[in-house]
Amino acid sequence: MGFAQSYDVVVIGAGHAGCEAAVATAKMGLRTLLLTLSLDNVGLMPCNPSIGGAAKGQLVREIDALGGVMGIGVDQNYIQIRMLNTSKGPAVHALRAQVDKIAYMRWMKRLLEATPNLDLKQGVATKILTQGERVVGVRLKTEIDIAAQAVIVATGTYLRGLVHYGLVHYSSGPQGQHPSVELAHSLLELGFELQRFKTGTPPRIHGDTVNYSKTTEMPGEELRRGFSFRAPLPQRRQVSCWLTWTTQETHEIIRRNLDKAPMYTGEITGIGPRYCPSLEAKVYEFPDKPSHQIFIEPEGLDTREMYLAGFSTSLPEDIQIEMIRTVPGLENVKIMRPGYAIEYDALNPLDLKPNLETKAIRGLFCAGQINGTSGYEEAAAQGLMAGINAALMIKGAEPLVLKRSQAYIGVLIDDLVTKGTREPYRLLTAKAEYRLLLRQDNADLRLTELGHQIGLISDTEYAAFLRKKESIDKLLAKLRAETIQPSPAVNEKLAGFGQAPLQRAVSAEVFLRRPEINLSLLSEFVELETEEIDPEVAEQVELQVKYSGYIERQQEQVERFLKLEAKKIPPDLQYESLHGLSSEAREKLARVRPESLGQAARISGVSPADINYLAIILEQRRRGKA
């Protein structure tokens, strides 16, 4: 093969996964080419103009803590920000931002252009080039071959994309982009299993045609800190979103036209996400629900286009307009882009190793929606990890695989490569076993050390992180050392909160565990020295002290979890000959090839009996070798 050009890494696709991947490999010192179908769509948000939320917000903070770019991008381009779930406990606080889509794309493009070692280029990859079981490069539609030691496929929903507007459908990527057909064939040729998924998006409407007086305003909040740990949140004027509701009339129209809904006519065979159903699905599945929420969300500051969250539909355009106009406030609305459904090919993530490299082809990595996930945040997280691991592979270093006890990113990737997915995968906090440890507020404490080790967190950023960590430790030590006396002043204060008085002196740490007591209150009774405590340090200390009982219990669980993770399964284990396993387990284990007993235990269809049996086998093998 004659190669026109040569890079260390080629990343295909400049969506949220591709951008993270390319910046990571470039920052880690590898010459990187980032290919995009269109230079005008770098970092595109083809669906909702918002980032974050439960679990997803935690992901973005983790991306930032490791040295990824999405957090800074959102902080620089948000037009509204809120902290969700504040009443439901510290573990599940979640940042959510409305983002100016257009500004975000511009920002991302500028960042890519300014990143050393990174070439951003418009081009269509048509073939993954391999030699034996190794990737060697990619071929472009222009019949140019580019050599690479690692290729990261991050093609989103473009693989054999097929859009549906009512009963009309044609081959296309999202938002009128080109689909990627040849690449899908190339993956099939390489022996990968492709599955058909579906997702959808609601219509975009003209904001000036909305009667806002009939809707409820949803303003943002003033927050000091956004997604990034590395820079404060720029303060700016925020815009509102608006809430309205569908009516019985809306539902009637949908019921009357179900025969034109490709979801129900059998036109669409791909599997859609349960957490993001179309409005027709909601009306069909929950017929008793009298109305559904519709959020009107601005797509940016420089446009009047509005996104209709909750109104995802693939009914024909004329019916969409009929439906929308039955919603209070939207009686005279004009649609600027109709909603549609898109079917696309996704890999079976069981074909991937925990470092996101394919099992079959060395150096070929995959990230984002092609792996069967949905969501910008899930894509970005995988992009970052694929980038990091491609770089580590080229450098001959050990892969970086985050554990379930360490990060939501770990939960996400472990779920994918262990359980696979038969629907577009969305991360939920309920999927994390150690949720209390994986908080959005401590992502830096969990991951920034690692980010610095691999070279994505700069020395300056790392120094700032160490200062924060030191202040936390100092303050905690101080609280342990100081005592609070049961003085009249203290007990008067407690009585004010309706709390039992102090009987004897306790450490400031113990005192802080009481409800209602916080650091600023505590500083009335003890000299905490630190002139002005950084609010983030204070938050960290308060959380660690107040929830210490729960935190310690989860840490004990993590230790037990890690023991099973540490029981490695040799890669050459022949499951076919293990007749003590149920046949289902045998099949699943052979497919997944788990790296540890812990991972094996998480495969559905593998019973505790199978694990006990495997444990016996591993023990026998170990003894046999000894």
Add this chain to the structure above:
Amino acid sequence: MKIRFDHDTIAAISTPLGEGGLAVIRVSGDDAVAVVDRVFAPGGKVKPGFLGSVASHTVHYGYIHNRQGERVDEVLVTVMLAPRTFTREDTVEISCHGGIVSAQRVLEAVLGAGARLAEPGEFTKRAFLNGRIDLAQAEAVIDLIRAKTEASQAVALTNLRGGLSERVRRIREAIVEVLTYLEASIDFPEDEIPPLEQDLDQLLTWARSEVAALIETARTGRIYREGLATVILGRPNVGKSSLLNALLGEERAIVTQIPGTTRDILEEQINLRGLPLRIIDTAGIRATTDEVERIGVTRSIEAIERADIILFLVDYSSGLTPEDWEVAATLPVGRTILVANKADLPSGSGFGDLVERFGEPVLISAKEHTGLDELKDRILEKASVIKVDRTETVLVTNLRHLEALRQACESLENAHQAFVGGMPADLITIDLHAAVAYLGEITGDTASADVIDRIFANFCIGK
């Protein structure tokens, strides 16, 4: 590399020894058919390879012979091929006529032909390891093997049929329902999640009391398995050892007219109309300078702690003595039955205050074996007072189940406290997930996927 694994062929007698005419020898493993084929003569004629050619789940008549070629017994051989067998391995069952001796000889022949003697419970272990039965069933089978009386067999059978699993599942189900709601409201804060129908406070209280009730049955279960600890206490020479012998129907304990004969605890099992009893004879309680006797007396006093029922023995012919009073002071009234022995002799001074404390004594004569039926009635009556409920069929008979229930109970308590203390949802879920996991250990169910699937089934989620 070829991996060796635990599939060698095992054999054991799988029916209770000595009882009934038939005994079954079960053989299981990869070579089960070949092993039995070596010792089986269908219709009395030696036909090598015969069993290898027959269809699965078929029965064959013939003889078992040993290595010397001697006929051991006339048998029926059932061949069952994997996976439709108890162990999910190839299994052969040999039904033979004889009592223990013949069964032993058949087993020996099979062992001689290449099988290994199964360890206790190994068939069950294999069935379990092969995914054939769930944990609760496996352990019930193990208990079944151990069951010593009819009553405890009934209990073990109920577990096997899923009685325990059923009740635990119901509790688990209710908690999963709550978790579904809490997790939905956490993961979809902007969706409309209708409020829980049942009050969380009430639900947690209910779940906890249900688990506590199951834990309570564990005690009953232990009694059925191990026997009701029935301790005979009293001052020296009142006839404690004689009573043990009388209940046992044999001269087990040494009886003399010398006070202080019994120096140590002596324990024997009897079956009291289906209720297993562990009759425990003790050293007579008195102040003594004899070192050995003193240790015995200490043990007697310790036995009070472990006793389910205490038979407080006094001497009818002598009446109440100060030593009797000393013993009486240490006894819990609720678990004690006052028994006056030597009723064949003329009455002594009576028992006055003791009667006030423990009720009318049961009059017996250990020597003449009179009054024993009445004593047995009183023991059964006491057993039901201390809630050895003979009609309650769902019982926790296994230590691991008990442990899981205790943990679940504690988690539910924590969750309840957190809820009442106004802790946020994410913390309450930690203990609820733990409770669900502990209960799942009994039924073999796992949780988290359940909750997530239910979120989507129960609530209209998604923007």
